[in-house]
Amino acid sequence: MAQQTEAVHRTPLTRDRVLRAAVALADDIGIEALSMRKLAKELGVVPMALYKHVSNKEQLLDGMVDVVVGEIDPPAPGSNWKSAVRHRILSARRALLGHPWAAQVIQSRSSPTPVVLAYMDSVIGMFRTGGFSVDLTHHVMHALGSRMMGITQELFDASPAPDPRAQRAAPQEDAGEYSYVMELAAAAAHDEGSVVGQGCDDQFEFEFALDLLLDGFERLRQQGWSSVGHLRGKTL
Structure with a gap:
């Protein structure tokens, strides 16, 4: 010793x-x-x-964030923008899930650290080199939000989902009041540790939403989408 x-x-x-x-x-x-x-x-x-x-401790926390973000895999060479972005975001999710405190600390920072900025720059660059305009990339980043770092804030993460077993024991008239909620609760195969809802597969739900976003971004890119017309329409 x-x-x-x-x-x-x-x-x-x-x-x-x-x-x-x-x-x-x-x-x-x-x-x-x-x-x-x-x-x-x-x-x-x-x-x-x-x-x-x-x-000080704030500088310590900044440095700890940099260590965690440094665990994110680098961009995969030669892949298209969608595969590259998906790979980076899912790698970010693995890194943050490996350190359960990291998401909280990242969200508490008043400004991004240089390592976080470099990661953000890399993700933005994947869209730009993938054929996205600056305008569309701007709105893409808003749509991704914290998902870019592999984390999300779920709407119902503080409340337990309805338990279908309890619902089956409830009077039929009560079951009809929230029929669609109960229908989903009964249909889902649930695990106990989920933040999305009791038993929902967090990783599956994250990837499901991420893929929907990426597919939507690609459609807008192909259409040559611009926010100009949309913003002009709002002012009329």
Whole structure:
């Protein structure tokens, strides 16, 4: 044990080592429990040693975001825009799901870090080099929203879905009041851990919506769509 402790102290403390240790610690104890003091203890140093590499916790969080976003696969060479965008977004989703705290921290940043900006620039570039106008790309990015980072905010993620088993036991007149809701609840094959709805397959639902968006973007690109006519129509 003494030899292990000495080895830790002999390992140079670098910014990269601090950030990666912080990511691992947040994975282990949760982002709310992460502190500079706990991170220093994990690294076997005094807390002041961390401040040579990150000036405060906000800078630490920015760096942790960069580590996670750095795990996203690079663009696949030679693929068309749709395959390239799909691959990047699904890789982003895998990276963020691997660190359950990451989405919360990314959304809490007041401005994107350079690594996040580089990722955004890469995704935008896939649309531009794929034949999308600047105008259409602008609206495409709005439509993607947080989905570009592999995350979504679901409408009903705070409320449990209706349980079809309970519904079968309910009086028939109550079942008719929300018939379409109950029809869907009864038809879905549900798992317990879903944020979309009790038992919905989150990954399937994410890819389903992503593919709908990408197909729609392609149709607009082929049509030479422009927002000019739509915006002019609104002002008339």
